[in-house]
Amino acid sequence: MNILVLNGRPKGERSNTLKITKAFLDGVSSKQSHNINIVNISEKDVQHCRGCFACWTKTPGKCVIKDDMGELIEQYVRADLIIWSFPLYCFGMPSKIKAFLDRMLPTNLPYMRINEDGICNHPSRYDLSHQRYVLISTCGFCSVKNNYDALLCQFEIMFGDKLTKIICPEGELFSIPQLGGKTSEYLYYAKLAGQEFAEYDRFSEHTQNKLSELMYPPDVFVQMANASWKINEASENKDQNDRSGIAGIVVCSPYPF
Numbered sequence: 001m002n003i004l005v006l007n008g009r010p011k012g013e014r015s016n017t018l019k020i021t022k023a024f025l026d027g028v029s030s031k032q033s034h035n036i037n038i039v040n041i042s043e044k045d046v047q048h049c050r051g052c053f054a055c056w057t058k059t060p061g062k063c064v065i066k067d068d069m070g071e072l073i074e075q076y077v078r079a080d081l082i083i084w085s086f087p088l089y090c091f092g093m094p095s096k097i098k099a100f101l102d103r104m105l106p107t108n109l110p111y112m113r114i115n116e117d118g119i120c121n122h123p124s125r126y127d128l129s130h131q132r133y134v135l136i137s138t139c140g141f142c143s144v145k146n147n148y149d150a151l152l153c154q155f156e157i158m159f160g161d162k163l164t165k166i167i168c169p170e171g172e173l174f175s176i177p178q179l180g181g182k183t184s185e186y187l188y189y190a191k192l193a194g195q196e197f198a199e200y201d202r203f204s205e206h207t208q209n210k211l212s213e214l215m216y217p218p219d220v221f222v223q224m225a226n227a228s229w230k231i232n233e234a235s236e237n238k239d240q241n242d243r244s245g246i247a248g249i250v251v252c253s254p255y256p257f
């Protein structure tokens with residue numbers, strides 16, 4: 001099987017998320033070897049879509065921008081399994097992997113169709129019926145709800161029942177060597193998920209439940225996370241108030257991380 005891993009972490013290999021992805025790949029490869037291609041999107045020349053639609057009109061199927069996307073689309077179309085591996089950023093995907101996704105436009109045909117369920121879409125230019133998709137993502141908060149809603153909805157629209165997910169809140173724990181006991185347990189289940197996926201195309205309910213469990217209870221996690229910044233809410237509010245001179249007003253960021 002041709003496996004393409006799209007690593008959307010801006011810092012490339014140094015990724016909490018990629019640790020889970022590599023454990024999953026170990027599991028997938030435990031019985032049979034596969035052709036695995038890990039692409040660090042951060043190292044690729046992927047420019048932003050210009051929205052000119054030339055890939056639908058003047059040069060069907062080809063983008064006018066000469067960067068790494070032509071080669072990446074070839075790899076994408078050939079892959080049997082595509083693993084989207086990235087951290088959650090502002091309730092969605094990091095910007096460079098979003099640029100990659102936008103630049104996939106040439107893989108669609110220009111005309112629209114209305115499906116039986118009344119939903120409108122563009123057919124694919126390629127036969128991608130052999131493909132399956134896995135989304136692997138970590139995030140900084142301890143909750144999936146209200147955090148992953150938009151991203152999961154987007155991936156379900158794009159890939160429907162061909163999508164399998166590993167969503168791991170409290171992802172920063174993977175960067176703390178002292179917590180290796182806890183995180184290696186999670187990686188054990190990520191590997192098991194890979195083994196099950198290779199054999200049955202899905203994870204068992206038990207494995208899925210284990211991967212959905214928090215590594216630490218929310219209150220313990222929040223305490224640890226806040227302590228790690230060495231800045232607490234009271235001192236931060238005091239600093240902000242000192243700077244703004246508006247004593248007593250709580251300063252809130254639009255994104256609570």
Ligand SMILES: Cc1cc2nc3c(=O)[nH]c(=O)nc-3n(C[C@H](O)[C@H](O)[C@H](O)COP(=O)(O)O)c2cc1C
Nearest residue numbers: 015016017087088089090091138139140141171172
């Ligand atoms: C710009 C930015 C935006 C982020 N947005 C969110 C967010 O919306 N929700 C969340 O829970 N964590 C958020 N995080 C935290 C990361 O998802 C988290 O640290 C993740 O484990 C990093 O994984 P990585 O090592 O694979 O990059 C954000 C981090 C950054 C730098």
